[in-house]
Amino acid sequence: MIPATVLFWALAVGAVAGGVAVFAVGSMARATFALLASFLCVGGELLVLDLDYLGVLVVLMMIMEMLVMAVFMVMFMMNPAGLMPMSMVHNRWGALGISGAVFAALAAGIVLTPWPHRAGRPPRDPTRALGLAIMGPKMPVMMGIGLAILATMIASVVLATRRGRYGDAE
Amino acid sequence: MSGERTPVWAVVALPAAVGLLAYAVAVFDAVAVEGMRGRAFARPLRRAALLAVRQRRTTLAADRLLLGAGVAVLPAAALLAALVVPVGGVPVVASPVGIVWFNAAEVATWAAAWLVGWGPNAAFSLVGGYRFLAQGLAYELPHMFVLITVAVGAGSLDLTAVAAAQRHLWFAVQMPVAFALYLVSASALAFWGPFAHPLDGALGADLSGADRLLFLGGRCAMLAVAGAAAVPLFLGGGAGPLLPAPVWSLVKTLAVLAALVFAGARVPRLRMDRFLAAAWTVLIPVALLQLLVVAVTR
Numbered sequence: 001m002i003p004a005t006v007l008f009w010a011l012a013v014g015a016v017a018g019g020v021a022v023f024a025v026g027s028m029a030r031a032t033f034a035l036l037a038s039f040l041c042v043g044g045e046l047l048v049l050d051l052d053y054l055g056v057l058v059v060l061m062m063i064m065e066m067l068v069m070a071v072f073m074v075m076f077m078m079n080p081a082g083l084m085p086m087s088m089v090h091n092r093w094g095a096l097g098i099s100g101a102v103f104a105a106l107a108a109g110i111v112l113t114p115w116p117h118r119a120g121r122p123p124r125d126p127t128r129a130l131g132l133a134i135m136g137p138k139m140p141v142m143m144g145i146g147l148a149i150l151a152t153m154i155a156s157v158v159l160a161t162r163r164g165r166y167g168d169a170e
Numbered sequence: 171m172s173g174e175r176t177p178v179w180a181v182v183a184l185p186a187a188v189g190l191l192a193y194a195v196a197v198f199d200a201v202a203v204e205g206m207r208g209r210a211f212a213r214p215l216r217r218a219a220l221l222a223v224r225q226r227r228t229t230l231a232a233d234r235l236l237l238g239a240g241v242a243v244l245p246a247a248a249l250l251a252a253l254v255v256p257v258g259g260v261p262v263v264a265s266p267v268g269i270v271w272f273n274a275a276e277v278a279t280w281a282a283a284w285l286v287g288w289g290p291n292a293a294f295s296l297v298g299g300y301r302f303l304a305q306g307l308a309y310e311l312p313h314m315f316v317l318i319t320v321a322v323g324a325g326s327l328d329l330t331a332v333a334a335a336q337r338h339l340w341f342a343v344q345m346p347v348a349f350a351l352y353l354v355s356a357s358a359l360a361f362w363g364p365f366a367h368p369l370d371g372a373l374g375a376d377l378s379g380a381d382r383l384l385f386l387g388g389r390c391a392m393l394a395v396a397g398a399a400a401v402p403l404f405l406g407g408g409a410g411p412l413l414p415a416p417v418w419s420l421v422k423t424l425a426v427l428a429a430l431v432f433a434g435a436r437v438p439r440l441r442m443d444r445f446l447a448a449a450w451t452v453l454i455p456v457a458l459l460q461l462l463v464v465a466v467t468r
Contacts (some may be wrong), residue, residue, distance in 0.1 A: 064310070127327070
């Protein structure tokens with residue numbers, strides 16, 4: 001088996017490379033899938049860290065989310081057909097300055113934060129522990145919100161599709 | 171993923187098993203569509219060989235990279251989904267969240283469809299790819315609720331534990347609505363049978379040669395893995411009298427696949443807009459009701 005450290009670094013490099021590719025490729029479709037690849041690497045990192053549920057959930061949600069995003073990213077770009085070369089880079093020097101500053105601040109945060117030492121041991125079933133930690137005392141509220149979100153989704157889709165280009169969608 | 175170490179032989183055995191099941195699907199399909207005349211077993215192989223050696227047609231300014239990715243995603247997703255499906259109680263990777271992993275791999279068909287639609291730089295393919303995203307959402311939501319229902323019924327996201335939870339009564343009997351919805355949505359996610367619109371002169375219309383072989387073969391593999399997963403999800407896994415567990419798993423899997431393919435060949439294409447409306451307004455509420463029943467009676 002490949003040691004976890006090697007996997008971790010390979011996925012980390014993959015995630016960053018995917019992020020860089022988003023700004024280096026010449027088509028919005030490719031940028032979308034470079035971003036998806038980057039997210040999938042992050043999901044892989046969570047799996048390497050033995051956070052099975054979170055990792056698989058990131059993979060599942062990111063595939064669905066980025067495919068829906070693809071529609072909008074292509075739709076709102078300057079040349080939707082992607083026939084002409086495009087660039088995701090705007091305001092080059094300003095963006096470089098802002099991103100450099102943000103990176104420096106975040107990296108400084110990593111170094112300067114007094115990280116707590118591990119107290120106790122990982123639970124036997126991290127998925128269950130995570131669910132209880134997030135929703136434990138507020139389960140009815142979370143369930144209510146979940147149903148409300150779903151009802152909103154269905155209602156908006158039903159309203160949006162009532163009349164189509166070819167008459168009623170029965 | 172964590173869990174026990176994956177045995178080395180699985181690297182060879184898993185693609186072989188998925189390939190054989192996909193071949194079985196292709197044979198069922200040949201028999202269902204064209205009858206037993208001639209050599210039904212040889213026909214899919216003959217077609218595959220023809221596609222494999224035929225030269226690719228190319229379209230103007232195609233995005234070869236994305237097209238190649240889309241073509242490869244479908245078989246790769248089928249293999250990834252198969253990783254966690256237990257055969258006779260033993261999966262290749264024992265994952266505590268196997269159901270979610272299986273679903274994540276199935277959703278990769280969206281990526282395959284969109285990429286194969288976008289890649290050739292041709293109008294009909296593009297329309298097919300975009301359409302499948304809208305369809306995919308309507309297929310995936312009932313599918314997801316069905317998987318959640320099974321997980322609630324078993325009290326676990328581990329497919330092996332799900333199969334073990336059906337010692338006394340199969341989930342196909344305990345939650346028949348969920349089983350029916352699973353079969354429908356799994357066929358739809360593999361654009362099979364009455365849900366094959368994406369292939370009607372749209373998706374894959376501009377694929378040729380080895381690309382077409384991989385795409386259509388990957389579709390068979392996707393249906394095959396969905397059928398294999400139905401066994402631990404609803405049909406008690408490898409449990410059965412006399413025969414050893416792996417044999418029962420295989421028998422049940424082939425039965426599910428035969429049912430899916432032959433039923434799919436008998437049902438005409440559903441009108442897409444009507445089915446989508448029904449999926450949102452009927453299938454999702456029905457799936458939620460089944461979930462409610464299972465959650466309350468468990």
